[in-house]
Structure formats: C-alpha cells, structure tokens
Amino acid sequence: MKRFLGILVFVVMVLSVFAGPNHLVIFHMNDTHGHVWGTEDGGGFARAATLINQAREEVAKEGGAVLFLHAGDVNTGIPESDQLDAVPDFLALHYMGLDAMSLGNHEFDKPFEVLEKQYEVAQFPFLGANFVNEKRGGPVFEPYIIKDYGDFSVGIIGLVTEQTKVLEPIYLGENTIVDAEETLNMYLPIVQEKADVVIVLAHLGYHADGGRPNLSVEFTTSDELAENVSGVDIIIDGHSHTLLETPVVINNVIVAQAGDNAENIGRIDLWIDDGRIVDWRGEVIPLTSDIPEDPFIKMFTDAFYQLGSEALNEVVGVTKVYLDGERAHVRSDETNLSNLIADGMIWKTGADVALMNGGGIRASIEAGEITYRDILTVLPFGNTLYVLELTGKDIMDVLNYAATIPDGQGAKLHVAGLTAEIKGGKATNVKINGKPIDLNKTYKVVTNNYVAAGGDGYTMLAGKPGYDTYFRDADSLREYIAHLGTIEDYTSQERLIELDQVK
Template structure:
C-alpha cells in the first residue's frame, strides 16, 4: 500500500473512531429486559467490493461500511463479524493479493473474521501476512502448523458488551485441504471442528462468558464432511453460529441444538443482523434477519466516505496493475460470442487446457458463455485476461462418472445450431455428435485421453464454480464430490499461457457428424 493510500486509510479510520466516541452512550444498550447486543455479519463476499455487483444485488463495501457505522451509532453494543472467503475472488482485489480487502475491512470496522478455504488461495503464508495487517483478529481454533502443532491464528476473542462477556471463537472447514490448491495448505492441518468447538465453548464458559459465538466457515451442504448444523447438534452451550461456505440464505436463521445458525448467502447480497438479549447472565432472546441492498440504503442513505475514498484509490492502483504484461500470444484467438457458444474454438481449447493442467484433472470443461472477448496477439495484459474472464470464477475439480460426463455432453450440444452459453469447450476429451438427431441422443462416441470413455468409471473433471453449482442447467453434476478448488480463471490461464503459449490448441476435439 502506498503512502498516500495509507494516509487516507488512517484519516478515514480516525474520522470514524471520532464518530464512535461521540455516538450514543454505552448505557443505551442496557434496557429494562436486559442488555441488547447486535451482531452484524457477512460471509462469502469473494472480493465483491464494488456496489452493484452480481446484476445489482451486491451491496458493496462503501454501503456495507455505512450500514456498520450507522448501526453502531444506534446500537453501541454491536459486533461486526465475517465468516470467510473474503480476501480472494475479483480482479480488483486479487491484483493486490488481498491487501486491498484488508484495508477496506479495517475502515469498515470489522471486529473478527474466520478464514475460509478460498482465503488460502494466495497460500497459507500470505494469509498469515494478511492477518497481521488487519485491525481485527483472524480466528481459527482448529488450524495448526503440521510440524509444530501450534495454532496458525488466534483461537478466540472475548468482547465486553455493557458488562456482558461475549466469547467468539473461529473454525475453518477441513475441506480447505482440497478446496484450495493443495499446495497452498501443505504446511497446515485442520483439526476436527466438532472437538474444537466443544473445547472452545467449555473454555469460554469457564472464563465467565455469558454469550458464546462460533464464527465458522463450515456450511450446511449435506455433502460436506462436517456441517455447522452437526456442530450445533453436538456442542451444547453454543448460542449463535455465524456461518459461511455453503452460500445459504437464512432469512431468520436456523435453530439447531442450543444455537441459532446464521448465514447471509454470498457476494454481499445481504448483511446479517442478529439481536441478542442477555438478562441475569443468560441469553433470553435471539433473533436473526437479513438486510438486502434496499434495506442497506434505508439504514445508511450515504455510503461511508472513508471507504468510498479508498475505493477510488484502489481503482486507480488496479488500473496500473491491469496494464501489466503477463504473457505473450503468437496469434489472436477469437472470443466471439457466436462461435464459442456453438462450436469448438482455439480460445476455448486454451482455457480448458489451462484448467485441466491447474487441477491435474482427467477432463476439463469451460462454458462458452464464460468467454467474453478475444485474446490479443502479442503482449497479453492482466486486464486482457480479466476482460475475457470477468466474473471472478474459481476452478473446482469434481468426481463424475462417465455416464454423468456423457449426459453433460448431450446437454452441451442439445441446442446446436442455436447459440447456448453452456456449450462446452473441452480438454482431455474428444467426442463426435450428430446435430441432425434429436436432442438428448446426439452424442455418438467419446474418448478420454485417446481411449473410449467408460460410463461406469469415475473421472476427475475441472470446471468453474458456476458450472459446478449447476449453472447453465448442468444439474447432472450439481452436488458431485468436490476434490479440489483453485484460483480464478484469469490467474490460471495467465500462468498456463506464460508457460505453454498456445501450443496444442488446434481444432478437432469436437466433431459434428452432420457436417462431414
């Protein structure tokens, strides 16, 4: 961070510290029915910091910060927590390797964060560096160094809210071992979160905490090894779980065991707000709700000025980063919409090859609709690749049967000759289909690494997270086992292009028998 940006960040922080000092007095939280404590929370922002992201659904960091400070002004006993997958995702943040997100979160006034699997996308060492730059603790009670057994991050923090001790401990999903590039976490291990949650809850209760909050990146997906619902069921004494990972919207929370599980969805579409009432040392009431963009604008009509100024500086800095040359291309590769959505293209082959290499997968699929413009001849900048892949999609590795792969190929070519955003560009696989036949029975032959595909065999398949979630109608692999997760497509293609150029991307992987 340059001196000018740092100075502006400091000025903004000083300004809002003054606002807090002259806000409503602390005793405003103490009411006739007890002490009222507010927990504001976010999860799985994935670096969506610009207002209006995701077709206008994203609240954006200036607006989020405005909500946080406005809420604190009204309710002094407010904690702001984040449940992870925050430091990585969009180019504007990725170019700083997470630094810019730290600065924005510091200005916004976060009180604690639990790291998610994608927060490791720059590597564990980098995540530790980022954690030392935050004005708030990064908490994870189940993450240790393999060699020493020591905690990588702080386990918990206790807050004083008008005399009520609130203990917050962090947990990270053990799936991080495979849901980031495994090389990113080769030196760290993730202990059983249920065991750690029991130990932390007991420790905090013994220390006199009247409220215990689990801040965790665990999720509610039934396919996950451990879920937040399981933790709530097996750990008595937990009051609230602020959760992430599964991108689940819980408008009023989910009651499980003694706990209320709260999650906002993803990409900053909502801010979570939990209201606790503590009377005579016990939680007597807990309610949860979500505030969307319209709600946020009512709560804070004016975005936070310090965050707005930081965003201006960030955009100026990122523009310089986007101009950096990251690779060379011997020729222009077309990203024309009319081609990539209906037929095999060289840019599609390059993209899929890069994905398969990064994931070490048998097969890779790239949806044609995810390719948005041409790759230029000559110097290729970071900005060029971000324009080609503008969505911040990350790479995942699935396990699919040959039958599921075949069903996906049928879906891919069902609309030909009409353009379809889900038309698959492929790597590691070749197939022939007949567009003159009825949709659903067009695929004729499929080979994987030159051998006939076995419908009963399990293959590893690299796809972007949009497709992995069933995007473009790929329901046949929605919920399939995820055995690896990696960086963003622009990062992966930049690295591949720099190392391999455009060799081996010649057409011939997809053949329409009707055109022979």
C-alpha cells in the same frame, strides 16, 4: 459526611439491583468475496459502515456495546480486489472496527504468504481453531478470543470448513483442516471458563434445508454443529451463501448467516443479565441504495478501486500467435484459445477431463502482451470452475449429446484430457489421458458452473456429485498464462475429431 457516604453507597447498591440488562449488538457479514464497493443499487462496505457507526452511537448512550464479526471468504470475486490481494477489503474492515473473522476456504486461494500479508494489514484476529500445522501441532492462527465488556464477557471460537482440503488444497502446505466438531469440543470448556456468552464464528455452511454438497471429504455444517454440541449460544456462519432473513434456533443455539457479496448485513441484539442471555432478536438488513455511504470508507476504497482498475492493464503474459476466440470459430471447431482455456482448467484443478462450452468464449487475443483486461474480455461472465465426479458412462452421455450439436451453437463442446471421434451423432474411440474410457470408473471432471447446472442443454450434468471451487474461469486462465509466460505457439488440433460434420 459519613452519613452522606452511606446514602451514596446505598443508592449505588439500589441502582445496581434495579439496573436493566446489558445490551450487546452483533453485526455480521460473510462471503463478501471482494465486493467492497457498492453500486447505485446498493451494497458495499461503506453502507455497512454507516449502519454499524449509527448503532455504536445509539447503544453507547445506554451503556451497551457493538461487536462486529465476519464469517470468512473475504477473498476472490471482484477483479479490482483480486488484483490487490484483497488489501482494500481487509483495510476497510479494519477501519470499520471488525473485531474478528473466521478463515474461509477462499482465504487459501493464494500462497500462504498472501494470507500472512492480509493478516498484517487487517490487524484483527483471524480465527481458525481447526486450521492446524501438521508438523508442530496446534492452530496456525488464534483459536479463539475473549471480549470483556465489564459486566459480561464473550468468547468467540473460529472454525474453518473441512471442505477446504478438497476445494483449496494447493496452498495448505504443511497445514491442514481437522474435524470442526471435535475441535469445538476441545476448546469449548476452556472458553466457557472465561466467558459468559459463547459464539462460534464459523465458515462451515448451513444445509438444514438440504443441498448438502457431495464431496470426497467428511465435513461439518453449522446446523449439525448446533444439533450435536451443547454449550454454544450463537453460531455466526458463512460458506453456503445462505440468506437467513431471521436467525434460526436449533437445539437452543441461534444460527445466523447473511447471504453474500456485501448485499446485506446481519444484526443480532442480545440483552444479557448476570452473564445470561435473557432476550434477543435478529434480522438481516439489506444494504439498499437509500443508506448513505460512510464518507471515509468510501473515499479510501474508491482510491483502491482506481488502483485495481489500473491493475487490470497489468501484463500477465505474452503470446507470439493470435489466440482465436472468434464466435463463428469456437462454435464450430476447436481453436488454440479454446484448447488453452480447457488445458488451464485442468492445470488449476487437477481434474482428469475439462469441458468448456464454446458460447462462453467471447473474444480473441491478439499477438503481443496479454493483460488481465484481455482475459476478462474473453471470459466475461464471472463463471466459476465446477468439479464433478462422473463415471465413464456419464461422460459418454455428455459426448453423445455434444455430438448432436450443430455448428453455430453455444453448446459446442471443447475438451482437455480427452479425445474422441464423432460419427453419425455418436462418440466413439473415446480416450481419457490416452487410455480407453472405463464406463464404470469415476473421473474428476471440471467445467464451469453454468454447464454443471445443465446450461446449454447439458442437463445430464445437473445434480451430479460435485462442488463449486469458486475459482473464476478468468482467473484460472490468467494464472495458466502467467505460468506459461510466453506462448510461442499453441495447438488447435482437434480433440473431438468430427469424421462427418453435423450441420
């Protein structure tokens, strides 16, 4: 018997010596923005679930493991999700076995109580080491987690973009976002003591190829983090909606991001031996239509879709007057509806001036109850509010172009926060919030992302400093109407007074 036990111990020792490295598969998504549901062309959480479950079965046979991560911005993008505070998204991710997510800036689109509700629904960690409470100090949610896989362990540190302080400041309250790199350097030694592999789950944005936003706040990008900080193995990133078809390596750090809108899922395979990554490979997998949808995830998310569709009929306000969005009218004159839309853009963003193209207004709203469906009919394009930093001279360039636009064109300009007289194809007597325009002053100007990119001929705006809030224009109008409650009347007074009509 003793001889048998001795042989058995010897065999176990030999097997342990010659055993291969441990296999860990990491799946990752980011910036899904309400796109729980796929289409006939592909995409969606149910197809992602199929790939994750298949990998779990395959890897389990060899004694490996699967880690599933989300790099933030679950919220905001699809009405059926938005109406339900992204509960379908978080429940689906829960049942898909998500291990953790980092907080994205759009997790702060709604009051903090909504985020707390989402946390309760999700039942997985919300990571944000640099999302802290200013009064009591320390992170609001978990700064990091440790996943123990027996032969090795993985530490995951969450980071939130500092841009949130400019992009979504309304609901931060007594909380704030502090420097991501400094925070990482504070937590990294702690996590390194506990884990063999260190992952930063970040919603920072990747800008190694350019396109860095010009914002009035200092912020960190994932490529900068990889360049500047030692001791991190992998950065799973979001925020810039970048599709890195294969991960890039910066300063020996693997950096990955998987596009947006649940159109793809990233996969990184690690082979870990004696606590070290000895090999890896990575890719982004398009969620094509030929991937079958997981029946359970599809079944209950479809039920939520029906609920969300019903929510589109929810009454958000009442108008006692007809709100005029007729094509011929908004392409020739200012109307009460165009003024309402522009005013709501300022209300939502706190800008000095709002610019709206008449071609973006597609319908009127009859007197009576206003539903979200009505609002989506008025603003159907899914455009987002884009905030620009423009000098007074820049604004004059916009107005002088607008002064040349004949009636009937979609570029017809509607404004808020600004008045001007148009004569002889030029803007004169321009005032911003009642004061004469200062050509050297920089103003905060909100428009939609289409116009900001130079659409409808506003090419002078393309490339100007600014940022996309990712607030949908329809949601801005909905919230403004809800804020007003009952619209007894609304002004259609001209703000751009045409002293001679351009025909």
